Amino acid sequence: MTALVELERAGFTYPGARSPALSDVSLDIAAGDVLVVTGEAGAGASTLLLVATGFAPRVVGGKLSGQRRIAARRCGVVFARPWTQLTGLCSTVRDEIAFGPASFGLPRQAVLDAAERAMRELRIAHLAEREPSQLSGGELQRVVVAAALALDPEVLALDDPAAELDPEAADALYDVLPAIAAAGKAVVVATPDLERAARVATRAVTLEHGRIAARGAPADVLDGTEPALVARAAGCPRPYPLDVPALVRRVRR
């Protein structure tokens, strides 16, 4: 499958920083991927998202090194704190989601259709007339994801999207990611939430000090989940089960 984003020995240094936040990263991101990027705080996962989606250095400044090719027509990005991603100028969820398509000057009906489609995809059509500032954190984060999807991005990057959510809202958010990827988009998630990431990932990358330390199938890379740790302690061979149902199946076997 054609890569939507290709990084070859890419590195990135923030403005004013002495050392690079990302070094020597080579990575392809293709349609249908749910790529999970993990690592310790400061390992460079968020930076990788910004570089892969083209926002660094275009918006944040800084210096890019190595090769980067972004074939995706459009990239969307979602951050951890949903309230920072609202325009603050829209009085309904529908208007908030329609903001993006309207920015690109699409005809009015196309804008409204895009908003409706995104709301259906995120299962938030019932919130259409609500005021964004009155929503819960979980509802708001789904509105933000819908707002990104309304632009029909080929790459959707999510930076620790469940950090501010309760467990139910976090589950609901992660549950929609495979469907988004199945619709022909690439989903890239930077998160320390390995349990949920393991449920949805098709590939995983671990970063250490801005460099790729491990990559491959989630079962090979995400071995820090609690079920994996239990399996490892119990002497199970690799690949470790990454979630509780998989652990239960393994134990039963």
Next chain:
Amino acid sequence: MIGYVPGASPLHRAHPYTTLALAGALLLGAFALTQPLEVWLLVAAAVAFSASGGVLRSSARTAFLLSLPIWALLFVLHGLLGADPRTTVGPLSLSVPGIARALVLGGRVTAIVLAFLTALATTSPHRLVEAMTARGVPFGRTFLLASTLTVLPRMRERAARILEAQQCRGLRLGGSAIARLRALGPLALPLVLGALAEVDEQVLALDARGAASAARRTALDPPPDSSAQRSLRAFLLVLVVAAYGWKFWRMRG
């Protein structure tokens, strides 16, 4: 009360340009009109403006609180330290022309604050954005103006959240004026730093949603305008020009 208050008053229903033109005329009028009678007419116009928006009570209270320090300063500068002749009120020796001057200056300040608060309370940021979008105003300028209308309520909400959090950690707000002033530190620092940190994310989020797009934005629900409102705005412009003409003619005389 500072910020938009939903309602159905004539000002709420008016085209946002009309509401802002009325507030702007009052503001510019306050700089042009300097005679006592003119100023009290201006204050009366500001009160009528606020009453027609259905927000007179709350706006007048806030305007009073905001302009109180200025009134106090004017009273000291002109009333107590002003020129002769003087009159005695209880233990105070007051300057008669100074008191008259303080009343005029205070009236102008109060008219400006009341007009500004009324415009904030009756202009929906969303309708303003739609109105400006329909006129083809670039989003950067639209955002700048609309953000001005929303920044105060947003800062107030954020301050309330920080205050609650700091109180949970033992911050005491009561006591002497000095103790209250000291309590400002734990509030102001996170308020400013938090706002700055969130700005980065908001810039990225808005950019991702096409805010910087060169395309002409699509207006989804532009507020209706009318020839009567357009005529009123033109009349206000003539009125302001006439007021400044009158001021300069008087200055020459």
